[in-house]
Amino acid sequence: MNPIQTAATPGAFDIDDRIGAFVPHGRYRLDGTPGGPLSGLRFGVKDLFDIAGQPTGAGNPDWQRSHPVPTRTSAVVQTLLDAGADMIGKTLTDEIAYSIHGDNHHYGTPQNVAAPGRVPGGSSSGSAAAVAARLCDFALGTDTGGSTRVPASYCGVWGLRTTFGLLSCASLAPLSPSFDTATWLAHDATTFERVGQTLLPQTGGVAFKRALLPFDVLEQADAVFHPAVHGVYEILQSMMQGEHARLTTGEAELENWRRAYISASAYDAWQTHKDWIEQQSPAFGPAVQGRWNMARDTSAETAQAARQKQLLVRHQVRAFLGADGVAVIPSAASVAPLRDATPEQIDDIRARCFRITSIAGLSGLPQVSIPLAAPDGLPIGVSLLGPAGSDLALIRLATTIGQALPARR
Structure with a gap:
């Protein structure tokens, strides 16, 4: 059991948080077990993960007020502590993780030091911002629809979505349990892989033999992503057989996939949280409130149709990859939006993003984001999408590629 040091303990919270990445109630630290494989590393924890004896805020003061203080620590957090890493505080999340933008109506928007004047993305906003600012070596996040990728x-950091169900989401405030995954971000490839070696099961090696470039997915991203995606693909092509291919069967199919994800996840989120919302009437920011209104109005029939579509997508994507394929896709649809972007601009980016990120979500597959840069220096991510359970092999492949590319530092 790791002793919790409160903010009143001298030296307990030693982070100069000038970027607003840490939550007020999460300013304490836990010391890792000395001599472990992660000793010397410091990590932040997204304020969805429970830590025994301390409140979980989930990005919303009404959540914190109306939920009891946890009595159990998340197994993911405990594994990292047991491996020697020091937990240095809890990081901000978009409200109940229901956004990929990175702002929070109650706590503000963490600064993105890698792209000043632009949002950090969400919902793992504080974790990404803290890692980018070198306030910690790595940070835990979650990914439901793109919240880490x-x-x-x-923010120009390493991140991933893990295979669905591979890491425990117990003692974790949920958004949509049938899509939620536990994840992490790191500012360098070595740390990113070390964390993976600690958290992920040591399964047999995956032999990637086919590099796939689904051009219909690439078309959803702005042109600044195209050279970077092709650059990663060319390196893979030098290592294995390459193939340009369409992932979907029609021009509008990725939009249909997005809608299926939105409907299925929204219905799941409402079923998970409706009692709390109806009983507590929590205050949400306008954008998040709009999503909860949509979730409330999503019918069981619509959700069932979305689930049927999900089964088809799952089969199609898994068949596309097989047991030895790795696809190269953008991690997002654009560079980080400006903090004063209009709602219309944000909605357009969000829709195109979900046409990309919903692929891994619907199919339950791992996706690793490699940090690169656009020609103007702004961060962009290029992702590798792999077969179920290939997470650790995918990370190792991604770090190999990262060493051969001008990754953002």
Whole structure:
């Protein structure tokens, strides 16, 4: 059991948080077990993960007020502590993780030091911002519809979505349990892989033999992504057989996939949280409130149709990859939006983002985001999408590629 040091303990919270990445109630630290494989590393924890004896805020003061203080620590957090890493505080999340933008109506928007004047992306906003600012070596996040992959791309850090169900989401405030995954972000490839070696099961090696470039997915992203995606693909092509291919069967199919994800996840989120929302009437920011209104109005029939579509997508994507394929896709649809972007601009980016990120979500597959840069220096992420359970092999392949590319530092 790791002793919790409160903010009143001298030296307990030693972070100069000038970027607004940490939540007020999460300013404490836990010391890792000395001598472990992650000793010397410091990590932040997205304020969805429970830590025994301390409140979980989930990005919303009404959540914190109306939920009891946890008595159990998330197994993911505990594994990292047991491996020697020091937990240095809890990081900000968009409200109940229901956004990929990175702002929070109650706590503000963390600064993105890698792209000043632009949002960090969400919902793992504080984690991505803290890692980009070198306030910690790595940080835990979650990814339901893109909540780690998008901020990783916007902030120029390493990130991923894990295979669905591979890491425990117990003792974790949920958004949509049938899509939620536990994740992490890191500012360098070595740390990113070390964390993976600690958290992920040590399964047999995956032999990637086919590099796939689904051009219909690439078309959803702005042109600044295209050279970077092709650059990653060319390196893979030098290592294995390459193939340009369409992932979907029609021009509008990725939009249909997005809608299926939105409907299925919204219905799941409402079923998970409706009692709390109806009983507590929590205050949400306008954009998040609009999503909860949509979730409330999503019918069981619509959700059932979305689930049927999900089964087809799952089969199609998994068949596309097989047991030895790796696809190269953008991690997001654009560079990080400006903090004063209009709602219309944000909605357009969000829709195109979900046409990309919903692929892994619907199919339950791992996706690793490699930090690169656009010609103007702004961060962008290029992702590798692999077969179920190939997470650790995918990370190792991604770090190999990262060493051969001018990754953003």
